[in-house]
Amino acid sequence: MFSRAEENYLKAIYHLEQQIQGEVSTNAIAERMDTKPSSVTDMVQKLAEKEVLSYKKYKGTLLTPNGRKIAANVIRKHRLWEVFLVEKLNFQWDEVHEIAEQLEHIQSDELVSRLDRFLGNPDFDPHGDPIPDKHGNVKRTEKKLLSECDKNQRGVCVGVKETSAEFLQYLDKRKISIGTKIKVLGKEFFDGSMIIQVGGDQFFVSQKIAENLYVQTN
Amino acid sequence: MFSRAEENYLKAIYHLEQQIQGEVSTNAIAERMDTKPSSVTDMVQKLAEKEVLSYKKYKGTLLTPNGRKIAANVIRKHRLWEVFLVEKLNFQWDEVHEIAEQLEHIQSDELVSRLDRFLGNPDFDPHGDPIPDKHGNVKRTEKKLLSECDKNQRGVCVGVKETSAEFLQYLDKRKISIGTKIKVLGKEFFDGSMIIQVGGDQFFVSQKIAENLYVQTN
DNA sequence: TTTTATTTTTAGCCTTGTCTAAATATAAGG
DNA sequence: CCTTATATTTAGACAAGGCTAAAAATAAAA
Ligand SMILES: [Mn+2]
Ligand SMILES: [Mn+2]
Ligand SMILES: [Mn+2]
Ligand SMILES: [Mn+2]
Numbered sequence: 306m307f308s309r310a311e312e313n314y315l316k317a318i319y320h321l322e323q324q325i326q327g328e329v330s331t332n333a334i335a336e337r338m339d340t341k342p343s344s345v346t347d348m349v350q351k352l353a354e355k356e357v358l359s360y361k362k363y364k365g366t367l368l369t370p371n372g373r374k375i376a377a378n379v380i381r382k383h384r385l386w387e388v389f390l391v392e393k394l395n396f397q398w399d400e401v402h403e404i405a406e407q408l409e410h411i412q413s414d415e416l417v418s419r420l421d422r423f424l425g426n427p428d429f430d431p432h433g434d435p436i437p438d439k440h441g442n443v444k445r446t447e448k449k450l451l452s453e454c455d456k457n458q459r460g461v462c463v464g465v466k467e468t469s470a471e472f473l474q475y476l477d478k479r480k481i482s483i484g485t486k487i488k489v490l491g492k493e494f495f496d497g498s499m500i501i502q503v504g505g506d507q508f509f510v511s512q513k514i515a516e517n518l519y520v521q522t523n
Numbered sequence: 524m525f526s527r528a529e530e531n532y533l534k535a536i537y538h539l540e541q542q543i544q545g546e547v548s549t550n551a552i553a554e555r556m557d558t559k560p561s562s563v564t565d566m567v568q569k570l571a572e573k574e575v576l577s578y579k580k581y582k583g584t585l586l587t588p589n590g591r592k593i594a595a596n597v598i599r600k601h602r603l604w605e606v607f608l609v610e611k612l613n614f615q616w617d618e619v620h621e622i623a624e625q626l627e628h629i630q631s632d633e634l635v636s637r638l639d640r641f642l643g644n645p646d647f648d649p650h651g652d653p654i655p656d657k658h659g660n661v662k663r664t665e666k667k668l669l670s671e672c673d674k675n676q677r678g679v680c681v682g683v684k685e686t687s688a689e690f691l692q693y694l695d696k697r698k699i700s701i702g703t704k705i706k707v708l709g710k711e712f713f714d715g716s717m718i719i720q721v722g723g724d725q726f727f728v729s730q731k732i733a734e735n736l737y738v739q740t741n
Numbered sequence: 742t743t744t745t746a747t748t749t750t751t752a753g754c755c756t757t758g759t760c761t762a763a764a765t766a767t768a769a770g771g
Numbered sequence: 772c773c774t775t776a777t778a779t780t781t782a783g784a785c786a787a788g789g790c791t792a793a794a795a796a797t798a799a800a801a
Contacts, residue, residue, distance in 0.1 A: 394637040419612040
């Protein structure tokens with residue numbers, strides 16, 4: 306078994322591995338976990354003992370297949386609980402992350418399996434992120450940032466990069482959620498801002514917005 | 524805020540206070556929590572500092588009103604989650620306790636409030652135990668043990684004293700659950716055994732069974 | 742009322758997970 | 772290639788929560 310702290314480290318390293326493709330540095334983990342690098346060194350050495358990651362001094366770490374599976378399972382639980390909170394308890398999508406951070410550590414495979422079924426075996430969480438299956442496999446979809454779209458391109462919102470309540474509430478205000486159709490009406494190359502069409506409305510979005518919204522175009 | 528360990532102590536002391544009416548001894552807490560008395564002394568002194576219980580050396584402890592409220596809230600969460608597991612995820616009533624032991628520590632008043640509503644504001648958990656309200660008040664019902672019933676008396680099963688999986692599964696086998704009507708057909712004073720009627724069936728129950736089943740007669 | 746048994750507390754130690762301060766490796770600049 | 776800057780690790784400490792062994796208080800017996 307892995308403690309709550311260990312699970313959180315594995316999850317953080319899993320996410321960092323995807324972002325930066327390759328060894329994850331001690332400082333990167335410390336920053337993400339909001340702890341000190343010295344604490345990370347300690348924990349990473351312990352996790353290496355447990356064979357869930359490989360570690361060489363000063364060289365960074367990489368999850369082992371087993372470590373990756375454990376991390377994916379924590380993420381699976383996090384996202385399933387988020388679906389539960391939004392779909393069944395009617396939370397807003399910007400309110401669920403903190404609670405899911407707690408629920409993701411509940412240990413019971415049977416519970417996860419039944420929860421999954423109860424929710425209708427969802428593929429994505431309320432933020433558009435894919436839910437790993439019980440073996441830790443993730444169905445990756447080709448998505449890109451709205452900022453990478455060209456003028457006149459159409460897409461469907463499939464996720465967010467930034468997940469702060471402020472950003473999610475901004476999207477709510479503009480009636481943008483997972484599944485919303487978006488068309489790029491114009492793009493300003495100087496500052497990366499865009500004019501987009503959403504339903505009947507058309508409005509301006511800054512580059513900061515466009516860089517944090519994932520769309521699927523095809 | 525109270526840690527998971529602190530919450531578990533408060534809950535244990537709350538339950539012991541009800542059983543033994545009065546100060547709870549260090550040894551009693553240790554036995555219930557499956558820890559050593561010395562550990563209990565440490566924790567009880569810390570909780571006295573936090574004003575959730577009163578403690579005088581060698582004299583035992585009593586919860587303060589605030590401590591009682593905190594304990595009742597943990598129990599509220601435990602029992603609400605048990606209802607969720609049985610009613611929504613179709614667990615058997617003998618399978619839910621361990622998982623609820625974990626879920627009872629999830630911290631979010633909003634979550635509890637929404638869960639309560641989602642479940643239809645239940646008054647009792649799957650074992651017939653009352654669910655405290657958000658202020659920590661418990662609706663006590665007059666119930667008695669089946670063993671205290673006389674011949675020809677009728678009652679409705681409203682709860683169990685023992686909650687082991689073995690006992691609950693025994694009841695399942697005999698088609699006895701919360702709400703089941705029971706009639707005492709005969710009672711053997713020598714060994715406390717009974718013949719009871721449940722639905723169409725009538726069968727023998729030992730004193731041990733009769734002493735662990737609560738019924739409401741009126 | 743002594744003596745013995747039981748309960749409770751204290752003292753000291755351990756593990757987990759964190760921190761700060763200091764030491765050491767690696768990276769970057771000149 | 773040498774020197775400074777940055778990243779990383781080590782050493783030592785601490786708080787939470789547990790344990791064992793010993794001491795002290797209380798309860799029970801003689
Ligand atoms: Mn989340
Ligand atoms: Mn999410
Ligand atoms: Mn229970
Ligand atoms: Mn119960």
